Amino acid sequence: xxxxxxxxxxxxxxxxxxxxxxxxxxxxxxxxxxxxxxxxxxxxxxxxxxxxxxxxxxxxxxxxxxxxxxxxxxxxxxxxxxxxxxxxxxxxxxxxxxxxxxxxxxxxxxxxxxxxxxxxxxxxxxxxxxxxxxxxxxxxxxxxxxxxxxxxxxxxxxxxxxxxxxxxxxxxxxxxxxxxxxxxxxxxxxxxxxxxxxxxxxxxxxxxxxxxxxxxxxxxxxxxxxxxxxxxxxxxxxxxxxxxxxxxxxxxxxxxxxxxxxxxxxxxxxxxxxxxxxxxxxxxxxxxxxxxxxxxxxxxxxxxxxxxxxxxxxxxxxxxxx
Amino acid sequence: xxxxxxxxxxxxxxxxxxxxxxxxxxxxxxxxxxxxxxxxxxxxxxxxxxxxxxxxxxxxxxxxxxxxxxxxxxxxxxxxxxxxxxxxxxxxxxxxxxxxxxxxxxxxxxxxxxxxxxxxxxxxxxxxxxxxxxxxxxxxxxxxxxxxxxxxxxxxxxxxxxxxxxxxxxxxxxxxxxxxxxxxxxxxxxxxxxxxxxxxxxxxxxxxxxxxxxxxxxxxxxxxxxxxxxxxxxxxxxxxxxxxxxxxxxxxxxxxxxxxxxxxxxxxxxxxxxxxxxxxxxxxxxxxxxxxxxxxxxxxx
Numbered sequence: 107x108x109x110x111x112x113x114x115x116x117x118x119x120x121x122x123x124x125x126x127x128x129x130x131x132x133x134x135x136x137x138x139x140x141x142x143x144x145x146x147x148x149x150x151x152x153x154x155x156x157x158x159x160x161x162x163x164x165x166x167x168x169x170x171x172x173x174x175x176x177x178x179x180x181x182x183x184x185x186x187x188x189x190x191x192x193x194x195x196x197x198x199x200x201x202x203x204x205x206x207x208x209x210x211x212x213x214x215x216x217x218x219x220x221x222x223x224x225x226x227x228x229x230x231x232x233x234x235x236x237x238x239x240x241x242x243x244x245x246x247x248x249x250x251x252x253x254x255x256x257x258x259x260x261x262x263x264x265x266x267x268x269x270x271x272x273x274x275x276x277x278x279x280x281x282x283x284x285x286x287x288x289x290x291x292x293x294x295x296x297x298x299x300x301x302x303x304x305x306x307x308x309x310x311x312x313x314x315x316x317x318x319x320x321x322x323x324x325x326x327x328x329x330x331x332x333x334x335x336x337x338x339x340x341x342x343x344x345x346x347x348x349x350x351x352x353x354x355x356x357x358x359x360x361x362x363x364x365x366x367x368x369x370x371x372x373x374x375x376x377x378x379x380x381x382x383x384x385x386x387x388x389x390x391x392x393x394x395x396x397x398x399x400x401x402x403x404x405x406x407x408x409x410x411x412x413x414x415x416x417x418x419x420x421x422x423x424x425x426x427x428x
Numbered sequence: 429x430x431x432x433x434x435x436x437x438x439x440x441x442x443x444x445x446x447x448x449x450x451x452x453x454x455x456x457x458x459x460x461x462x463x464x465x466x467x468x469x470x471x472x473x474x475x476x477x478x479x480x481x482x483x484x485x486x487x488x489x490x491x492x493x494x495x496x497x498x499x500x501x502x503x504x505x506x507x508x509x510x511x512x513x514x515x516x517x518x519x520x521x522x523x524x525x526x527x528x529x530x531x532x533x534x535x536x537x538x539x540x541x542x543x544x545x546x547x548x549x550x551x552x553x554x555x556x557x558x559x560x561x562x563x564x565x566x567x568x569x570x571x572x573x574x575x576x577x578x579x580x581x582x583x584x585x586x587x588x589x590x591x592x593x594x595x596x597x598x599x600x601x602x603x604x605x606x607x608x609x610x611x612x613x614x615x616x617x618x619x620x621x622x623x624x625x626x627x628x629x630x631x632x633x634x635x636x637x638x639x640x641x642x643x644x645x646x647x648x649x650x651x652x653x654x655x656x657x658x659x660x661x662x663x664x665x666x667x668x669x670x671x672x673x674x675x676x677x678x679x680x681x682x683x684x685x686x687x688x689x690x691x692x693x694x695x696x697x698x699x700x701x702x703x704x705x706x707x708x709x710x711x712x713x714x715x716x717x718x719x720x721x722x723x724x725x726x727x728x729x
Contacts, residue, residue, distance in 0.1 A: 109528050109591055109675065116532035116595065124539045125637075132633040147632065148553035155544025155607050156559060158537075161581070162600020163566050166574035173576055226465055238715075239469040242476060245707035245718070247661030249679045253686065253700040254479045256693070257495070269494045271478055304472065312719055365570050368663045372683050384664075387572050391668070396576050403572040414565050421564045 124154070167407070174400035188401035198402070201381040204295055208302065208366050208382060213359040215303045217352060220310025224318050225340055227311075237315070241308035248305065248368030255301045256373060259286035291379045298380055301369050306362065310355050317351040318344065354420075357413055364409055383409075483509050483697035490694045509698035518681055519699065526677040529594050529666070530659045534652060537599035537606060542648065544603070545610035546636050550622060560611070566604035574601075575668050582669065589673035597669055598659050606651060613647040614640055650720045657707050678703050 131150050135143055177184050192198050227236045243251060260270025264283055268274045273283040286297045321344065329343050345352075367384035374380040376389065383406050390399035481495045484505045514520050547553075548560055578597055579588070587593040617640070625635050641648075663679045670676050676684070682699045711718050 109525070112591065113528040113532050116592075117535050120532070120536045121539045124543060128543065128633050128636065132631055136631065145553075148547050148551035148556070151547035151551060151632070152544050152553075152559065154540045155547075155603055158540060158600045158603050159563065159566055159607075162578055162597060163569060163574055163604070164562070166577035166581075167569065169577035169580075170573050170575075223465075223468060226461065226468075229461060230465060236465055236469050240472050241719075242472060242708075242711075245657060245661075245711040246476070246704045247663070247679060247707065249661070249663055249682050249686075250700040250704040253682075253696055254475045256686075257479050257482060257697070258475050267494075269490060271474070271494060271496075274494050274496070304475070307472075361568050365572075371663070371667075372686055375687050384570070384572055388664075388667070391575060392671075400576055403570070403575070406570045407573045410568055410570060414568050417568055418561055418564050421561070 127154070170400045170403050173396055174404045176397050178395050178397050180396060184397065188397045189405075191398055192401050192405060197381065198386055200379050201376075201383050201386040204379070204381060205364065205366070205383045207295055208299055208363040209360060211296075211299050212302045212306070212363045212366070213356060215299075216306040216310050216359050217356050219303065219307045220314050220355065221345070221348070221352065223307065224311045224315040225344060228315070228318055237308075237311065240311055243305045244308040244312075246305070249372055251301060251305050252369055252372035255297075255304075256287075259297055261285040261288065287374055287378070287380075289378045294374065294378050294380050298370055298373060301373070302363075302366060305369075306359060310359065313355050314348060314351055317348050321347050357416055361410060361413055364406060479697050480701055482694070483701045485509070487512075487695050509695040510702075512695050513698045513702075516685070518676070519678075519685075522676055522678045522681040523702070525591065525675045526660060526679070529591055529598075529675075529677050530656055532591075533595040533598040533602075533659050534656045536595055537602045538648060538652060538655065540599065541603050541606035542610055542641065542644065543636070544607045545614050546640050548607065548611040549614035549617075550635075550640070551632075560608075563604045563607055567608060571601050571664065579668065589670060589675070591670075591675050594666060594669050597665055598662070601665065602655055602658070606655065609651060610644065610647060613644055617643055650717045653710060653714055653717050657710060660706060 128151075135147050135150060138146060173180065174188050175183055175185065177187075193202075223236075223240055227233045227240075230236065246254075257269075258271045260268075261273055261283055262268050262270070268277050268283050270283075270286075272286065276283060284293065287294050325343060325347070326339060329339050334342065365384055366382050367388065370376060370380055370382050370385045371388065376382075376385045381389075383402060387399050387402035387406070390396075390402060478495045481499075482490055484507070485495065486504065486506050486508050489504055548556065548563075578600075582588045582590075582593045582596075587596075621639060621643075622635055625639055630638070661679065662677075663683060666677045666680045667683070670680060678699075682696060682703060685696055685699065686693055
């Protein structure tokens with residue numbers, strides 16, 4: 107009951123507080139001398155957002171970097187011991203290997219399938235219906251998606267009725283049931299990555315499709331008149347024109363791949379060598395190995411830095427065009 | 429996606445590859461296209477459909493035969509799983525906690541983000557570009573990089589395990605993206621409106637509350653849906669800050685049940701259906717806003 111009251115107070119109160127902050131603050135600022143006014147006002151307006159970002163992101167990032175060089179109790183410096191642990195301990199190396207696999211396969215197939223599907227459905231009359239079907243997994247949480255796919259991957263011993271959809275389909279073709287999520291690292295990681303792809307393709311498709319619609323029909327028409335077949339048009343005309351969008355979507359997918367946590371955590375919890383960097387970090391966190399957990403966080407961050415730079419560059423280019 | 433564009437493209441394809449007589453040949457030629465699309469759509473729908481159907485079957489049925497057997501009589505549909513899931517201690521309250529986390533967290537961050545975005549869009553100040561570049565950078569920083577110190581901050585403030593702590597954490601993590609998006613939208617509004625308001629003596633408070641906010645409602649609406657579902661579906665933040673709290677939200681409770689049940693987890697399909705009902709309803713009824721919210725971030729940014 108208390109929680110409900112707190113929530114209601116927050117929902118009503120926070121906008122009111124912001125409102126009061128703006129009105130009250132402007133009252134004060136308007137009484138300041140001219141030059142001071144121009145100086146103080148922007149900072150006053152940006153303060154809440156910048157403050158939040160500083161407290162919950164900038165400061166913690168610096169602090170995490172520091173913690174990564176300290177022991178679990180945060181009482182002494184340990185140099186690079188936590189990093190040494192990360193790059194030598196077999197379990198974390200497995201996680202590193204799997205994250206690389208996620209980076210490559212998840213990113214490639216999500217973007218590739220998104221592109222292919224966007225191009226295919228563009229040519230049929232039931233396009234919007236097909237898009238809804240592909241997009242359906244996007245609003246679904248990774249938790250629900252994991253339960254959905256636990257059923258798809260369900261495995262019963264050979265000879266008993268297979269209740270998992272995939273193994274039942276295999277049964278139709280007289281194949282042996284496959285223990286998708288159990289001990290074969292290529293199979294189980296592949297299965298998890300596929301679930302990731304399944305949830306991401308709709309996102310890629312929608313964005314690529316939006317750019318596809320912006321390609322002028324004259325360009326395609328000209329290519330057809332010149333005698334290009336449909337495959338050539340896709341390869342030589344559409345894909346190059348969509349390339350800027352594909353790189354944007356690809357960057358987003360790379361970042362998603364590195365941050366992958368939910369699907370692995372819910373479906374296998376890292377069992378049978380399916381850990382990724384983010385689940386590894388979480389288990390270190392839970393066992394209160396803060397130094398090691400922080401080191402994993404730093405590694406994850408360093409892996410994302412190139413993408414961060416790409417994003418900032420792109421932003422700056424756009425600013426110049428404004 | 430304009431309808432005319434699609435039709436012109438299709439008609440031109442028709443005129444190109446079809447002499448007036450062999451329409452049938454053209455149809456036949458396009459058959460593989462339809463087949464591929466239909467198969468892909470099936471792969472994308474069947475898993476969800478199968479689980480929803482399973483959620484209406486008894487645990488016993490689920491153990492001996494797949495969901496597709498239910499499509500033929502005797503169907504044997506039952507609400508048993510739903511009753512069973514909701515009877516588990518903590519499940520029903522966790523749905524309430526999810527709501528109590530999601531709504532305030534969304535309101536808090538969007539109020540703050542809109543105000544900040546206005547400053548970045550319509551005020552000039554030293555360091556503005558630098559601040560904003562930092563914000564663009566923060567959009568991609570993995571939250572793993574921040575979890576431990578934020579946990580320590582909450583501990584120091586005696587907020588560990590409270591709902592307030594996740595409001596604050598979600599707000600902090602969501603703000604960079606929201607400020608970025610809203611600043612681009614606000615910055616795209618016509619300058620003349622703000623200038624003439626200034627000439628008329630309207631201060632920044634009036635310009636923000638009476639002009640900027642009302643004109644930004646479409647962007648705020650899309651963003652609200654996007655942020656709301658992001659928090660509703662979140663697992664990592666809730667698990668980190670409320671993992672052992674009494675106020676665990678729905679996703680955390682479901683995950684706990686999945687990992688602890690081992691064999692008899694099948695009735696959790698009902699929980700998954702309940703959890704995804706809200707996002708799917710939002711998607712189906714507010715499709716346009718939903719898709720706009722998702723695309724606006726990447727196409728422009």
